[in-house]
Amino acid sequence: MADDTFDPSAPLGPIGDEIIFENEYVRVWGLNLDPGDRQPWHRHDLPYIVIPLTDGDNEMHFSDGRRKPTQEKPGMALWREPGIPHELINRSGWTYRNILVEVKVPFAKAAP
Template identity: 70%
Template sequence: MSETGMPEGTKLGTIGDEVIFENDTVRVWKLELQPGEIQAWHQHDLPYLVVPLTDGDNVMRFADGRVKPTAEKPGDALWREPGMPHELENVGTARYANILVEFKSVVKPA
């Protein structure tokens, strides 16, 4: 392990599995994790909103060593600020899926 808590030589991965929409204002990702699957270390450089599509019994592990369990329900809206690298593990017994919306710029009313 490095000083950051990430395995030595770790390269950061993508925010989700695929981008399903993008314009000048937002980038929308879809993510799916099977039980026991771990999303690669990644870092959010933009503020974002997570909308779970399924129940989520996950653990976030941060580069500073923090571990944060998460319990998510379909239709939740979870606001998150950009921050340090982390990975996400589905510790539940069912598939987990979400939509993640990154905010690239502030939308101003017309």
């Protein structure tokens, strides 16, 4: 397992393993993360939805030093805003899989 210290001079990695669909509105990524593996440091510049395909027992490490455990179930839909660089570590004994949908088209936020 690699060191989890963020290096701001290092290039960031991709959002997922592969783009499985893209048009002018969305970009859809697939991600497979084996037990104990970590997704490289990356940043989301667009809002996105994560749809787990397997149970997830993961931990997010952020470039500002924060850590956040995540527990996910297949079929959930998790909305996330763009943010700072982070990596994802699979803490489970199984391969974690998800679909991530980046929203490319700006939208108006609803009034409170």
